[in-house]
Amino acid sequence: MAETLYLITLFPLLGFLINGLVGRWLSEKQSGFIASLAVLGSFLVSAQLLLAFLALPAEERLLTQTLFSWIHVGDLNIQVGYRFDPLSAVMTLVVSGVGLLIHIYSIGYMRGDPGVRRYFSFLNLFTFMMLNLVLADNLVLMFLGWEGVGLCSYLLIGFWFEDEAKARAGMKAFIINRIGDAGFIVAMILLYHQFGTLSISEIAQAAPGAQIGRGFFTAATLLMFLGAMGKSAQIPLHVWLPDAMAGPTPVSALIHAATMVTAGVYLIARNSVLFSLAPATMSTVAAIGIITAFFAATIAITQNDIKKVLAYSTISQLGYMFTAVGVGAFSAGMFHLMTHAFFKGLLFLGVGSVIHGLKGEQDLGKMGGLKERLPTTHWTMLVGVLAIAGIPGLSGFFSKEEILWAAFSRDFSWIWLMGVITAGLTAFYMFRLLFRAFYGKAAWEGAHQPHESPSVMTIPLVLLAFLSILGGYVGIPEALGGINQFHHFLEPVLAVYPGVGATAQYPSQGLELLLMGVSTVVVLGGVYYAYRVYVQQPTLADDLAQRLGFLHRLSFNKYFVDEAYHLLIVRPFQALAEGLWKWFDIKVVDGAVNGSGHAITMISGAIRRVQSGLIQHYASIILLGVIFILIYLYIG
Amino acid sequence: MVVPLYHILAFSGLLFTIGVVGVLFRRNAIIVFMSVEIMLNAVNLAFVAFSRYHGNVNGQVFVFFIMTLAAAEVAVGLAIIISLYRNLRTSDISEIRLMKY
Numbered sequence: 001m002a003e004t005l006y007l008i009t010l011f012p013l014l015g016f017l018i019n020g021l022v023g024r025w026l027s028e029k030q031s032g033f034i035a036s037l038a039v040l041g042s043f044l045v046s047a048q049l050l051l052a053f054l055a056l057p058a059e060e061r062l063l064t065q066t067l068f069s070w071i072h073v074g075d076l077n078i079q080v081g082y083r084f085d086p087l088s089a090v091m092t093l094v095v096s097g098v099g100l101l102i103h104i105y106s107i108g109y110m111r112g113d114p115g116v117r118r119y120f121s122f123l124n125l126f127t128f129m130m131l132n133l134v135l136a137d138n139l140v141l142m143f144l145g146w147e148g149v150g151l152c153s154y155l156l157i158g159f160w161f162e163d164e165a166k167a168r169a170g171m172k173a174f175i176i177n178r179i180g181d182a183g184f185i186v187a188m189i190l191l192y193h194q195f196g197t198l199s200i201s202e203i204a205q206a207a208p209g210a211q212i213g214r215g216f217f218t219a220a221t222l223l224m225f226l227g228a229m230g231k232s233a234q235i236p237l238h239v240w241l242p243d244a245m246a247g248p249t250p251v252s253a254l255i256h257a258a259t260m261v262t263a264g265v266y267l268i269a270r271n272s273v274l275f276s277l278a279p280a281t282m283s284t285v286a287a288i289g290i291i292t293a294f295f296a297a298t299i300a301i302t303q304n305d306i307k308k309v310l311a312y313s314t315i316s317q318l319g320y321m322f323t324a325v326g327v328g329a330f331s332a333g334m335f336h337l338m339t340h341a342f343f344k345g346l347l348f349l350g351v352g353s354v355i356h357g358l359k360g361e362q363d364l365g366k367m368g369g370l371k372e373r374l375p376t377t378h379w380t381m382l383v384g385v386l387a388i389a390g391i392p393g394l395s396g397f398f399s400k401e402e403i404l405w406a407a408f409s410r411d412f413s414w415i416w417l418m419g420v421i422t423a424g425l426t427a428f429y430m431f432r433l434l435f436r437a438f439y440g441k442a443a444w445e446g447a448h449q450p451h452e453s454p455s456v457m458t459i460p461l462v463l464l465a466f467l468s469i470l471g472g473y474v475g476i477p478e479a480l481g482g483i484n485q486f487h488h489f490l491e492p493v494l495a496v497y498p499g500v501g502a503t504a505q506y507p508s509q510g511l512e513l514l515l516m517g518v519s520t521v522v523v524l525g526g527v528y529y530a531y532r533v534y535v536q537q538p539t540l541a542d543d544l545a546q547r548l549g550f551l552h553r554l555s556f557n558k559y560f561v562d563e564a565y566h567l568l569i570v571r572p573f574q575a576l577a578e579g580l581w582k583w584f585d586i587k588v589v590d591g592a593v594n595g596s597g598h599a600i601t602m603i604s605g606a607i608r609r610v611q612s613g614l615i616q617h618y619a620s621i622i623l624l625g626v627i628f629i630l631i632y633l634y635i636g
Numbered sequence: 637m638v639v640p641l642y643h644i645l646a647f648s649g650l651l652f653t654i655g656v657v658g659v660l661f662r663r664n665a666i667i668v669f670m671s672v673e674i675m676l677n678a679v680n681l682a683f684v685a686f687s688r689y690h691g692n693v694n695g696q697v698f699v700f701f702i703m704t705l706a707a708a709e710v711a712v713g714l715a716i717i718i719s720l721y722r723n724l725r726t727s728d729i730s731e732i733r734l735m736k737y
Contacts, residue, residue: 613736615729616668620660 023117180230228264249352286326293319328497329406369442395472427526
């Protein structure tokens, strides 16, 4: 069974090579077809492995395959090996499944673009790298995937690189990710220094019994978390994700919503043993997670660019996932990761369909009344919005409630409170988006003729809508009469984190139901408020903006974080660079180079006079030489 | 009466020094050339003296070689000087600076 493991990554690699090398001889349709087929292959293989898993008892659910030895230097032996266990199974299924739908959707979305073959080869390369990341058995291979997806993210954000702003957005994403990756590398070095291995499973085995101080684990995990913050756009490294919306919308759906940005959460879940040995890191993760969730949500409520709203929403939802893993509920984080991949993938594709219908228009203020023109998009988007808002019965409800309950039951009631407020905000801004795009007065009349997208785009939407509804039913909490299969499926590979204090209590199911009720009421309040402001009294929005002047400006300008970075980091750096250029480079470096040239000219100008052309001069010098040699011999 | 080796060597050194000074300081190419010959003969003299002193004929054999060489050298050297004079109308080597930088 394990022998087929390599096929999961092989198919997208082949797809990438075909489209990348011989793409120019393929028609647009063939190119998209090959790319989708490659991901379908990965999906089928991993689905087959998962089905085989479900038939096995929990403790036997592990497949490993070592392909070859990659780096072998001294004691260091890095092997390219894959590890398929419940955790990577979930990720593989999400990546290849959602990825497949987005590949198919892209066939329609990218039709007519001159770079479509390049697009599909990048998309396949991304899938290959992402699958390497999730299947990797050791940290170095994981890092390869980690950097690979970062590269593909850069390539695809700047896909339309003729537009300088888009090319710059790609660079911004790449550079900010570097900050986090530096932490990841240092963490790897620390771990190797301590354990003499970089295999994830070997470290997880050695760590709990090792005689090592708490400080080491705190340092290593904090550095690793820095990497996760960069990749998963957590405050304060979140600024690249909104700019990443410059890429084609299916890319935003696949890379910047469903898969790559969740790699940070996966990293923590994968190394849950290490993280649970570092309570200080865990608390930091939880705190940064919930702060990110809250602040990103407050930004999302005022944005007018439809993709920016979703970008901040993604940051906010990633914050929830980090909160979950931070309080020790690793499976809840993974659960939300999965449902988020479904509904956020759906929302991005839906928004892509809207943008497609409006010939590239992204401003919410120029939409409205699209409900009749784009019926399928509207209905599927409605499902996605309900799911992300956490309306009972849809996937988002189950995963979000599990996180909130995990926080509350582990004595983090302030996190619970912020989580509930964020849920209300989420409901508000998502319904705001829905109402402003699909209801009310049409602002596009005269400029556009909106049309429904072709079925190659709407079918993935419908499938994702079903997943957004049904995806939550694998993890129905016990309080609602379920058995939470998802949690029990992942349980064997995740660490048990006892919590900061030993007093962590697990209150009754009645309380859990009560808290669910509270957050549902808050969510419905958010929905109602959005309805009031954007449907009943459309003028109310401007009134509110006026009355809340300062707060509105703060949110609308994203807390001026970009400006602050610009002022505090970018500008001084540019000034420093310019100083170094004008002073150090021109005066010192160029001076040294030109100076050595001048010096040589001067010295040779003096020395060449020796060559007078007079034989007698030469003869005198020979004589002097002879005399010196004689003196030397005589003295010596 | 046997002339001691020391005297002959001193004479040879004197001749060689005269030759060196002539080569270094005279301007006329022909005199420079003659000075070179003096140096050669100073060396010849030393060879002969050592040959006698050690009772070894090798030194005298060398002298014959050097004289042969000197004859050939004179033939080539004088030809060069004449050719220079024809081209430059001078035999003053301070004015012949074709190899100057």
